[in-house]
Amino acid sequence: MPVVDAWMQHPTLRHSNHEMFESLRRWTGMGMLEEPLPVKTTVAALAAADVEIGLSAAWYGPQGPLISNDEVAEFVAQSEGRLRGVACVDLAKPVAAVRELRRAVEELGFVALRIVPWLWQLPPTDRLYYPLYAACAELGVPFCTQVGHTGPLRPSETGRPIPYIDQVAIDxxxxxxxxxxxxxxxxxxxxxxxxxxxxxxxxxxxYTARRYPPELVEYLRGRGRRKVLFGSNYPMITPAQALEHLADLRLDDETTELFLSGNARSVFRLGNQS
Incomplete structure (x- = not known):
């Protein structure tokens, strides 16, 4: 069954070898990259799990881009149609950030914006995000963000769904x-x-499928079947690793299709085929 990976990135050396990911390298056993990862390696990892589309994101933090939008556009161009771009911007410069988001969507063909709040140590309700929310709504692209605790060595408070995501959705x-x-x-x-x-x-x-919390699995099986999208967080976890125990969730065929690709195709307006 074809798959859309809603959260992944093709890394640069600046991103993959950053000190804040030391905890993730310790958990996964992954070492530092000694040379840039070829795009063909990422494409092969996606293809191994029948991932037709990987949403490859840029990363911007207070010290600058770890993966720039133009680098993502180049990765997309080399991916033989396997990757789509997800923008990121400098949150501290709201006017320039909105302009860059518009460029990424309208000129580079990116399909979403992603901001990682812990990277900025600013919750999603901070006023610096609000021009970007308005721009995303106007452009018709989703805003992607991180929720939950922070694996990298940064505080986790910014990942709380309540009050932060709840308030943004109200506003x-x-x-x-x-x-x-x-x-x-x-x-x-x-x-x-x-x-x-x-x-x-x-x-x-x-998260790999075997580590999904029971309450999420119950939600996915029932009323949440149109609300949950598959993502891997490649290269930390490959899609094949993430999906290895999917059968253990005992999802019916309709729910499996929605989870693996149908919901993402609708949310990110990807169409029926890659």
């Missing part, structure tokens, strides 16, 4: 919000927020 009912990393240990909060707001979704990135 911007036209905005589509995709919340990556499940929300653990606040998964029940995240489910409540997704239930409450029709345009709020959850993606499963950074």
């Amino acid at each position: 911007f009912p036209e905005l589509t919000i995709v919340c990556g990393h499940i929300g653990y240990p606040w998964t029940t909060e995240m489910i409540a927020v997704a239930d409450k707001h029709p345009r709020v979704y959850i993606d499963t990135s950074a």
Whole structure:
């Protein structure tokens, strides 16, 4: 069954070898990259799990781009149609950030914006985000963000679904919000927020199927089958690793298709085929 990976990135050396990811390297056993990862390696990892489209994101932080939008555009160009771009911007420069988002969507063909709040140590309700929310709604692209605890060595408070995602969804009912990393240990909060707001979704990135919290599996099997998207967080976890125990969730065929690709195709307006 074809797959859309809603949260991944093709890394640069600046991104992959950053000191803040030391904890992730310790957990996964991955070492530092000694040379840039070829795009063909990422394409092969996606193809191994039948991933037709990987949403490859840029990363911007207070010290500058770890993966720039133009680098992502180059990765997309080399991917033989396997990758689509997800923009990032400098949150500290709101006017320039909106201009860059517009450029990424209108000129580079990117399909979403992603901001990682812990990287900025600013919750999603901070005023610096609000021009970008309005721009996303106007451009018709989702806002993607991280929820739950922070694996890298940064504080976790910014990942709370309540009050932060809840408040943003109240203030911007036209905005589509995709919340990556499940929300653990606040998964029940995240489910409540997704239930409450029709345009709020959850993606499963950074977790393998065998590690999904029971409350998320129950939600996915039932009323949340149109609210949960598959994500891997490649290269930390490959899509094949993330999906290895999918059968153990005992999802029916319709739910499996929605989870693996149908919901993402609708949310990110990807069409029926890559």
